[in-house]
Amino acid sequence: MEHPTAVQNPGPVLEATNLATLCGSAVFFLLMFVYVAPAVLRKVFPQYASLPASKRIIMDDAFDHPLVRLGAAIETAYEFLGLLLSLSIPALRLPSFIFHHALVSCMAVVQMIYKCSPHTHNLGFICMTSNVFLNNRTLLNGVGKGNTKFAMWNGIALAVVFFYVRIAMLGVEWWHVYHMAMQPGYFQNVPFLVFLVDIPCNFLFTILNCYWFSKICRIGWKITFGKAKNN
Template structure:
């Protein structure tokens, strides 16, 4: 096993522990200092609050790192399949640790936090990212996938605003809803054509053939599954924003 692979697995374990610690110890204290409403929430809501704090932290760290790699990592951009995966593997390791932490959390609080779509998303991502960590393949495509995390802070902010009692017809909630819908569309839906154009441009090349059938299936299969999930979530977000706008307009008219 290469040193970079060993380090990657160590980062996975460290990421898992760090996110669990943030959920259990850091987020409750930080939330109490930032919002007096946190202490009045039932324990079920507090657990989801802390979970979304961890989710936001992970999204900011990984999303910004993804942009840096996309803009400045020439080796990965020059050869999306076999380019030097060092920085991408570090980012993927952090995400795998988070996904394992979140799966454990979903199982632990399944009655209140459980969501079969999230479980499918996490398992598909872990399956694909496992090849990136173990074999260092497909760094560009793995990094491109992680750009979708940039929409997560807006999704979580919507929940936080609802939890502290902001009216859904208020301009703050509507502005965040619009930002959430636009960013989600840009980083998860609008990029689909460019992503698969890159896939098509490398399909059948010697670099592609070197991957082997197992990696090829792990690349294409989870990608298609994630597209379906993103379409479902995009529909839900759009429908929710449309309903919020309609309620706001009807109240003003009344």
């Protein structure tokens, strides 16, 4: 028997909770933009007050990256939950899953706390876009639709998007890390947790992404040339 929601399909719904969250978030960031950021900048940088209004407003909006750190908080909860599920459910208790969620959880916590390395935060969010196609593949295989044309195009999209956001973008990330590490006093002054994210964790994350991409390539090769042999 089908689940009722699968039959009724009510369509998109704007829930009151989501609407209230949307309004509250808008008010919060408006207050940050109009009142908090200018006050902090005037206190920390005396020369801020002498800047033209056109330059001050750009600094007001960008100095703290609060939206990025809020996103890191959301990602932290997501990764922690994934780690707990990997530890508690036998089918998910794979070393690669546990290592992946543990590593990203640690990185997300540091990104949420510290007001630095915004490029690292943003890279993490960019990487998440490949999960859409990965989750589609899992669902299609689970319901017996893994051999359909839609599944084939979803697999192609997964390979292309994964390569772009998790492999090619790593070059951008390491370019930033290199230029940061070359700054005088970086290793003496940077907080230890930030250093862990910048270099050791990023290195492990790079290896992990290359490992996942190699699995995608092996599956694609097997499907493509396996079919050719069968035909």
